[in-house]
Amino acid sequence: LDEGYQKTYKSFDELLPTLPRVKGWWFDEHVQYQGFWLPCHCLRGSMLIHDHFNPRPSDIIVATSPKCGTTWLRALVFSIVNRNSYDFTNHPLRKANPQDLVIFLDAHIHGDGSTSFIDGFPSPRLLSTHLPYSLFPQRMTDDSSACRFVYICRDPKDVFVSKWHFANKLRSKELPPLTLEEAFDMFCQGASHYGPFWDHVLGYWKASLESPKKVLFLKYEDVKKQPWDCVRKVAEFIGVPFSQEEEEEGIVEEIVKLCSFENLRNQDVNKSESRSWVRPVNNSAFFRKGEVGDWVNHLTPQMVEKLDQITQVKFQGRLAD
Numbered sequence: 199l200d201e202g203y204q205k206t207y208k209s210f211d212e213l214l215p216t217l218p219r220v221k222g223w224w225f226d227e228h229v230q231y232q233g234f235w236l237p238c239h240c241l242r243g244s245m246l247i248h249d250h251f252n253p254r255p256s257d258i259i260v261a262t263s264p265k266c267g268t269t270w271l272r273a274l275v276f277s278i279v280n281r282n283s284y285d286f287t288n289h290p291l292r293k294a295n296p297q298d299l300v301i302f303l304d305a306h307i308h309g310d311g312s313t314s315f316i317d318g319f320p321s322p323r324l325l326s327t328h329l330p331y332s333l334f335p336q337r338m339t340d341d342s343s344a345c346r347f348v349y350i351c352r353d354p355k356d357v358f359v360s361k362w363h364f365a366n367k368l369r370s371k372e373l374p375p376l377t378l379e380e381a382f383d384m385f386c387q388g389a390s391h392y393g394p395f396w397d398h399v400l401g402y403w404k405a406s407l408e409s410p411k412k413v414l415f416l417k418y419e420d421v422k423k424q425p426w427d428c429v430r431k432v433a434e435f436i437g438v439p440f441s442q443e444e445e446e447e448g449i450v451e452e453i454v455k456l457c458s459f460e461n462l463r464n465q466d467v468n469k470s471e472s473r474s475w476v477r478p479v480n481n482s483a484f485f486r487k488g489e490v491g492d493w494v495n496h497l498t499p500q501m502v503e504k505l506d507q508i509t510q511v512k513f514q515g516r517l518a519d
């Protein structure tokens with residue numbers, strides 16, 4: 199690889215030992231970098247993106263904090279963009295997990311050690327990331343036509359509960375289970391994947407206000423309530439609005455049905471044990487309950503109060519509507 203890459207690897211190797219660390223929720227330690235706790239391999243991915251990734255105006259980047267609905271949003275974006283290429287009864291989402299249809303940018307670039315695989319991808323590229331907005335280079339965030347981000351956020355109480363269940367599915371059997379209390383303290387302190395959760399959300403939220411053509415900000419709860427409106431909104435944002443004819447044919451409804459929790463969870467591929475190097479966990483782990491408000495079954499009133507208070511202080515009603 200050329201000198202530019204060698205320089206990035208060297209910076210990463212030099213930087214890594216100097217960063218604050220906490221133990222991860224499953225196998226990886228997290229390091230604190232520019233205000234966010236990142237798994238070590240994602241820091242390398244982030245640095246490689248920063249120095250070498252070439253965005254294209256047609257790139258669509260699905261951005262999320264983990265457990266906010268990444269799998270769902272990937273499925274929706276994939277089926278919106280490719281709606282004329284496949285029959286809904288024999289669709290790629292019936293054979294592959296959404297995570298395999300929209301490439302996980304940070305992990306792929308880290309794994310390959312370069313951007314060459316992604317550079318060779320045909321347009322429009324559907325990419326996905328957990329990185330905070332502030333870690334992307336200016337050539338991606340400043341230039342309003344460089345690429346587009348679709349972000350989804352979720353009630354932190356549901357995010358926390360979802361993450362805790364997920365962590366215990368992923369943890370090695372040699373480790374004791376992660377208790378709800380221990381996980382709760384880590385989450386509140388911001389020490390969770392790509393956390394603090396609230397700062398991650400605010401970064402994209404502010405960008406969506408400053409550059410509404412660059413960043414679309416969605417909420418899991420809204421997509422649950424009005425999935426059809428959200429599908430239309432996403433299509434419009436990425437420049438492929440539904441035509442009158444498509445509306446009459448019920449394409450929006452087909453997409454919503456195809457990507458629904460029940461439908462995706464019941465596909466054989468998503469019941470299976472299949473996993474990949476970028477995703478070392480069974481597909482089924484990404485489909486648990488898929489509901490709004492499951493936190494009532496897990497959190498004590500004190501936990502609810504504490505999380506709501508942090509949210510209130512951090513958001514100050516800014517995301518209320």
Ligand code: A3P
Pocket residue numbers: 262263264265266267268269270356359360361363457458459460462484485486487488489492
């Ligand atoms: P729960 O654990 O609350 O059920 P991510 O994809 O970001 O890892 O988020 C996983 C969460 O989204 C899980 O939440 C999962 O059940 C839910 N989910 C997955 N697919 C979904 C879908 N098609 N519709 C709604 N929620 C979905």
